[in-house]
Amino acid sequence: MKNAQEMKAGNRLKVLRLLRRESLSRAELAERTGLTRAAMSLIVGKLLTEGMVEEAPRRKSAAGRRPVPVELRPEYAYTLGLTISRTGSDAGVADFRGRLLCREAIEIAGLTRQEALRRMKACLCGLMRRCAPPSRRWLGLGISTPGPVDVAAGTILNPPNFEIWHNACLAAEMKDLGVGYVFLENNAQALTMAEKTFGAGRASRSFVLLEVEAGIGSGIVSNDRLYAGWRGFGNEIGHTSIDMNGPRCDCGLPGCVEMYAAVPRVLAQARKRDPRIRSWRALMDRAAGGDAFCLELVKEQARALGTALVNVINVLELDAVVLTGDVLERGEMLRAEVERFLNQHAINRWLRQVPVLLSPLGERPELMAAAGIPAEKFFEGLCQAVRVRPDRPKRKRLESKG
Numbered sequence: 001m002k003n004a005q006e007m008k009a010g011n012r013l014k015v016l017r018l019l020r021r022e023s024l025s026r027a028e029l030a031e032r033t034g035l036t037r038a039a040m041s042l043i044v045g046k047l048l049t050e051g052m053v054e055e056a057p058r059r060k061s062a063a064g065r066r067p068v069p070v071e072l073r074p075e076y077a078y079t080l081g082l083t084i085s086r087t088g089s090d091a092g093v094a095d096f097r098g099r100l101l102c103r104e105a106i107e108i109a110g111l112t113r114q115e116a117l118r119r120m121k122a123c124l125c126g127l128m129r130r131c132a133p134p135s136r137r138w139l140g141l142g143i144s145t146p147g148p149v150d151v152a153a154g155t156i157l158n159p160p161n162f163e164i165w166h167n168a169c170l171a172a173e174m175k176d177l178g179v180g181y182v183f184l185e186n187n188a189q190a191l192t193m194a195e196k197t198f199g200a201g202r203a204s205r206s207f208v209l210l211e212v213e214a215g216i217g218s219g220i221v222s223n224d225r226l227y228a229g230w231r232g233f234g235n236e237i238g239h240t241s242i243d244m245n246g247p248r249c250d251c252g253l254p255g256c257v258e259m260y261a262a263v264p265r266v267l268a269q270a271r272k273r274d275p276r277i278r279s280w281r282a283l284m285d286r287a288a289g290g291d292a293f294c295l296e297l298v299k300e301q302a303r304a305l306g307t308a309l310v311n312v313i314n315v316l317e318l319d320a321v322v323l324t325g326d327v328l329e330r331g332e333m334l335r336a337e338v339e340r341f342l343n344q345h346a347i348n349r350w351l352r353q354v355p356v357l358l359s360p361l362g363e364r365p366e367l368m369a370a371a372g373i374p375a376e377k378f379f380e381g382l383c384q385a386v387r388v389r390p391d392r393p394k395r396k397r398l399e400s401k402g
């Protein structure tokens with residue numbers, strides 16, 4: 001049995017997590033949490049005093065006065081986000097509701113690791129100064145990179161084609177920014193959290209996200225919680241096999257789904273027939289135009305993805321699948337094919353259909369997802385807001401180096 005203090009803190013976080021997704025009145029909050037209205041008034045009153053939430057304008061209604069909705073106060077605290085990919089880096093600041101307030105591209109191509117780090121830190125320092133919250137409170141810095149990463153240590157391990165960052169402990173490197181907590185996640189995991197809060201995962205308690213691009217990244221939310229594994233090596237659906245006699249993947253396993261369904265693999269098949277098919281978009285245009293060969297390639301890709309997804313759904317009984325990444329462009333055909341396949345093969349098909357959804361987060365959601373990492377930890381009660389003094393001398397020093 002938890003003690004009273006823990007229960008109080010738990011209820012407060014429950015309220016904040018609900019408000020992170022939508023604005024709700026005190027009565028609605030009481031109903032959703034199962035707490036009494038009196039208890040909810042106390043919790044909301046305290047959150048109002050602390051400046052974490054605010055009252056929104058009343059919603060219009062034909063039937064008399066409606067209760068006042070409560071929502072997160074954007075200025076309460078900000079987060080910093082940083083993405084590092086194989087093609088570049090982006091940094092930005094998000095408010096307490098997770099909206100990006102500013103973003104800046106960081107040119108790092110051709111730089112050494114130390115030079116790239118200096119440039120990133122200079123950019124982040126500049127953002128912290130120009131885009132500081134009035135409260136000076138920060139929830140921390142969230143960094144997303146290709147995996148595998150060691151999330152506990154904050155270290156990038158050995159992602160392919162990412163040699164410059166191998167074994168870089170970014171959590172330690174970024175400590176002297178003075179922004180408080182620094183978290184590192186692989187980008188698919190960060191995107192999964194963003195889908196859960198702001199995107200296609202909002203309506204479901206358990207879902208799997210597949211990011212289909214040059215590789216296949218993935219993340220799983222089970223009963224409203226991101227499945228984290230032990231040190232970030234879980235969730236590698238791209239490296240689950242769909243053919244034990246298949247071609248050997250870089251990871252050593254034969255027949256990984258990535259070998260069949262990653263975008264470059266599909267395009268390589270398409271080019272055997274017509275070398276002019278250079279992009280995903282071109283392939284989809286052909287398929288949509290009725291080209292039987294291209295259509296068959298999309299169906300084959302859907303069967304490969306669908307087989308891996310059925311394996312996962314049969315183990316975890318998930319409610320939904322979210323597709324994201326390069327395949328979002330003209331993604332409807334692939335979405336429909338994957339959905340058809342898995343609802344013809346998953347064990348639970350007699351009881352329910354599992355929808356396959358395209359991410360609604362728009363182009364380039366990675367930065368929003370990275371900035372969301374510290375927020376996710378905050379709303380789980382795993383970190384606190386830190387007040388950053390405006391006169392930190394370190395910041396000047398770092399910026400002049402860049």
Ligand SMILES: [Zn+2]
Nearest residue numbers: 239249251256
């Ligand atoms: Zn593999």
